[in-house]
Amino acid sequence: MSKRIIALLLVGILTISLTGCVDSEKMKESFEKGRAEASSQEDEAAAGSSEEVAEEDTDDVQDLKGSMFASSGNDEKADDKSEDPEDDVEETDPEYADKFEKAAHDKYTADSDDLEGTMIWTEGKVESFEEKDLALILEADDGKWVISVGTNGSEDVKAKLKDYVGKKIRAYGCYAGYEGSYDMPILGVVEEEFTGDAFRLETPDGQNRMTEIAGYWDDPKFDYRGGLGNLAWNMTSTWLDSEEVRTWNETAKNLAYYPFPNYAAGSYLYREKLPDAYAEMEGKEAARKVTEEYYAGSSVKDMEDTEVAGLPATRSHIMQEYDGIDYPFEHLCYIIISPDGYYYALGVAEPYFVSSLLEDALESIVGSAGYGDSWFKDAGLKITPQGDFNFKALSKDGKKDIDVTGDISIEETTNGAPKGCKKVKAVVKTQMEDEGFWWLSVFDRYTGTSFEFGDKLLSTPNYDDVKKGYVRILHGDDWYDIAVDFDLSGKALKKTSTITVTCPADYDGTVFQIGYSSKEIGDEVAKMDLDVLHTIDEFAAYDSNGHEYLYYSALDE
Numbered sequence: 001m002s003k004r005i006i007a008l009l010l011v012g013i014l015t016i017s018l019t020g021c022v023d024s025e026k027m028k029e030s031f032e033k034g035r036a037e038a039s040s041q042e043d044e045a046a047a048g049s050s051e052e053v054a055e056e057d058t059d060d061v062q063d064l065k066g067s068m069f070a071s072s073g074n075d076e077k078a079d080d081k082s083e084d085p086e087d088d089v090e091e092t093d094p095e096y097a098d099k100f101e102k103a104a105h106d107k108y109t110a111d112s113d114d115l116e117g118t119m120i121w122t123e124g125k126v127e128s129f130e131e132k133d134l135a136l137i138l139e140a141d142d143g144k145w146v147i148s149v150g151t152n153g154s155e156d157v158k159a160k161l162k163d164y165v166g167k168k169i170r171a172y173g174c175y176a177g178y179e180g181s182y183d184m185p186i187l188g189v190v191e192e193e194f195t196g197d198a199f200r201l202e203t204p205d206g207q208n209r210m211t212e213i214a215g216y217w218d219d220p221k222f223d224y225r226g227g228l229g230n231l232a233w234n235m236t237s238t239w240l241d242s243e244e245v246r247t248w249n250e251t252a253k254n255l256a257y258y259p260f261p262n263y264a265a266g267s268y269l270y271r272e273k274l275p276d277a278y279a280e281m282e283g284k285e286a287a288r289k290v291t292e293e294y295y296a297g298s299s300v301k302d303m304e305d306t307e308v309a310g311l312p313a314t315r316s317h318i319m320q321e322y323d324g325i326d327y328p329f330e331h332l333c334y335i336i337i338s339p340d341g342y343y344y345a346l347g348v349a350e351p352y353f354v355s356s357l358l359e360d361a362l363e364s365i366v367g368s369a370g371y372g373d374s375w376f377k378d379a380g381l382k383i384t385p386q387g388d389f390n391f392k393a394l395s396k397d398g399k400k401d402i403d404v405t406g407d408i409s410i411e412e413t414t415n416g417a418p419k420g421c422k423k424v425k426a427v428v429k430t431q432m433e434d435e436g437f438w439w440l441s442v443f444d445r446y447t448g449t450s451f452e453f454g455d456k457l458l459s460t461p462n463y464d465d466v467k468k469g470y471v472r473i474l475h476g477d478d479w480y481d482i483a484v485d486f487d488l489s490g491k492a493l494k495k496t497s498t499i500t501v502t503c504p505a506d507y508d509g510t511v512f513q514i515g516y517s518s519k520e521i522g523d524e525v526a527k528m529d530l531d532v533l534h535t536i537d538e539f540a541a542y543d544s545n546g547h548e549y550l551y552y553s554a555l556d557e
Contacts, residue, residue, distance in 0.1 A: 092206050096198035096352050097121060100172050105143030108185035110178040119197065122187060123170040123204070129161050136164060136201075137182070138171060146179050147171045147201065150190040150215030156357055157214045164201065164208075173199045190215030196327040198352040211355040216260045220361055222368065222532040224472035225449050228255065228271040231309065231336065231344050232447050232474045234368035234533045236361075239266070264329070265350035265358060267365070274343050283312025283337045290343050291316050291335045301330075308336045308346070309371040317354070330354045334366055368533070375448035376511060376551075379537070383511070385556045386410055392547060394518045396435040404438055406430040410512070410554045417502060424501040424510045424554055432493045439517035439541040442484060442499055444509045445553070446475040448535035451484045451501070452525075466502055471533065473509065480507045508555070515549035517541055 103120040124140035126147075134157070136147040149161065176188035189199045190212050202209040218238060226235035239257040258266035278286040284305045291303060291314045301317040313336040321328045332354045333347030346369070348354055348362045372378055386408055392401045406429045417423045428440060443450045451471050466483040473480045483502040490496050501510045513536065524540040536542055541549070 091204035094121075094170060094172075094202075095206070097172065099197060103140075103145075103175070103185075103187070105140060105145070105185070108175055108178065110180065112175075112178065112185075115175050116177055118175045119173070120175055120187060121170060121172040123168065125168050126164045126166065129158075129165050131158060134158075134161070135186075136161060136169075136171075137184070138169065138187075144182075144184050145171070146182050146184045146186045147173075148176060148186055148188045148190070149201070149210065150188075152215055152217060154217050154219045156219045156360070157210075157217050160208075160210055160214070160356060164203075167203060169201055169203055171201050196351065198327075200353060200355075202353075209353050209356050211350060211353055211357075213259065213263075213265060213350065213355040213357050216263060217357050218259070220259070220364075222364055225444075225447055225474055225533055226255070226269075226472070227369075227474045228269060228344065229338070229342060230340060231271075231338060231369060231371050233346070233365050233370070235365065259358070259361075265348070265355075267348045267358075267362060268345070269347075270345040271342055274337065274341050279341060284314070286337045287312050287314040287335045287343070290314075290337075291333070294335070294345070295320065295331075306334070308334055308366055309369040311339075311371055312337050320349075327351050332359055332362060334362075336369075338371060368535075370447055370535075374446055375535070376445035379448065381551055383553050383557055384550045386552055389514065389550055391438075391515050391550060393432065393436045393438040393516055396437070398519060402432060402434045402436050404430055404432050404436075408512070408514070408552055410552060412554050414505065417505075420505055421502055422505045422507075424503065426499045426512045426552065428497040428499070428512075428514065430495050430497070435492060437517040437519065437522070439513070439515050439521070439549070440497055440499070441513045441536065441539070441541070442501060443511055443513065443536045444471075444473045444475075444482070445511045446509045447473060448537065449473060450534050450536045450539065451482060452530055452534070452539075470502075473507075475507075475509060478506075480504050480509070482507070482510075508553075510553065512552045513541075513549055514552070515541065516544050516547035518544070 100119045100121040103122045105122075108115060122138065122140045122145055124138045124145075127137040127139050127144070129136055130146075131153075133146075134149055134151060134153045136149075138145045138147050149157065171187050171189055173187050173189035174191070176186040178184070179186050189201055189210075191197070191199060200209055200211045220236040220238050222234040222236045224235055224237055225232055227233050235257070239259050240261060241255065241257050254271070255269040256266060257268075274286065274290070278289050281289065287305070288303065292300075295316070295318045298321075299319040301319060303314055303316040306313050306315045313334050316331070316333050316335070318331045318333065319328050320331060329349045329351055330353050331347055331349045333345055336344040336346070338344060346362065346366055348358045350358055388405070388407045390403060390405050393404045394400075395402050408426060408428045410424065410426045412422050412424050414422050426442075430438070432438075441450065441452060449471060466485050470481045470483040473482055480503055485500045485502070487498045488495060499512065503510065521540040521544060528534065528538075
């Protein structure tokens with residue numbers, strides 16, 4: 001069995017300097033700039049996700065924002081103080097600490113410029129997070145330190161740093177000068193250039209770890225559906241895919257993505273036929289055997305049985321060393337056994353330690369994974385024949401259910417579609433007995449992926465006539481770019497809604513959903529980040545208070 005999983009991280013990205021510490025002058029400039037500039041954040045306005053019927057005549061596309069494309073809401077910001085200081089965590093012996101000397105606080109003063117660049121470590125309780133400087137104030141036994149993690153300051157990084165407040169941590173880095181405004185020495189945990197040293201922050205149990213990735217990290221948006229074979233998951237277009245490892249196409253057997261260039265960290269995804277010797281084994285036993293085979297001769301720190309997309313799997317931390325590289329890599333990897341005789345590997349790797357940031361990204365990918373050729377069938381949903389319909393909606397005052405009657409017709413045509421594509425157009429006519437809320441949406445039957453999206457999805461080089469962007473769907477070994485346009489016309493109680501899906505001519509996964517909604521459902525969807533993909537069961541309108549929804553396709557099947 002080849003060991004291509006672990007090789008993926010080593011191709012095309014190892015342009016790494018093994019020397020150089022954090023630039024103390026740049027850090028001081030950053031602190032001064034942070035205090036000189038007042039920072040403020042404006043909340044984005046969130047649109048509702050259910051359709052409230054207007055009194056006046058309109059054909060304005062904004063009237064349908066509720067039923068289709070809501071703006072993303074804002075995450076609540078974490079408090080600076082932890083409500084649960086973890087003083088009693090089980091401490092473990094620090095790894096890769098031999099290059100660092102334990103810092104004596106009184107040695108690092110305003111007159112110790114000659115010590116800048118010294119590799120040191122310290123530990124203590126985090127007193128506060130200084131957001132303007134992207135730094136922690138840490139109280140060690142013999143004095144306080146400014147712990148700097150660079151200048152990038154993504155929201156994910158800030159959230160991780162805030163989570164350290166009130167907790168005991170260890171910091172490994174280098175002395176970066178004395179900060180006069182704090183009257184404290186600075187310990188920098190991100191080097192000026194990429195490194196082979198194990199700079200990091202970590203809790204004493206080693207479970208919550210921030211590595212040098214923090215200095216370069218941008219919050220990933222999981223904005224398209226990716227995968228291999230019959231296993232699909234949400235992936236981010238903001239990460240670089242390695243053309244040296246593979247050429248992007250529907251038959252690729254291995255994929256690799258990197259959060260930023262020239263840093264030996266990233267994710268890898270692999271698919272291979274299960275060896276005959278393992279084919280008759282119980283799924284979790286086979287997953288363990290594959291894991292052990294791939295990492296034979298490596299240090300397996302831990303391995304546990306789990307499931308991914310309902311399939312047997314293992315989750316493992318492994319330390320791997322490579323010829324010609326003077327530092328090890330830590331891998332966090334899922335090995336998944338599929339019923340079609342393949343195994344899949346989804347993992348991340350980084351020098352010395354996998355950061356909690358990279359681990360969280362992997363968990364997002366794995367958590368979105370789905371297996372099979374029809375999410376719709378597995379969810380127990382059924383297609384209703386086109387034509388007349390009747391369903392319950394909620395009145396505008398929220399006090400009663402009202403009847404919505406109407407009809408739906410769906411047609412497929414290549415007229416006006418880009419070459420090799422078609423348009424799937426649903427015309428939905430509705431009449432209501434009173435003003436109220438109702439839901440209209442569209443999704444992919446094979447993966448359950450909703451075609452609802454925000455304003456920051458991918459561009460549309462092949463779909464010049466659509467207004468926003470497209471959703472990328474994987475079915476089997478084939479990729480499909482799906483674009484959606486919509487229109488609304490009519491009067492207060494009598495409307496015509498038109499949804500047009502532009503897709504490759506051989507794609508047959510479009511399903512339209514109609515049914516109940518409310519102001520509360522709209523508020524919930526308005527909080528969702530629609531710049532990333534969601535399956536329709538993540539929406540509040542999927543199963544609201546037992547109301548049934550209607551599902552339609554062009555072929556009535």
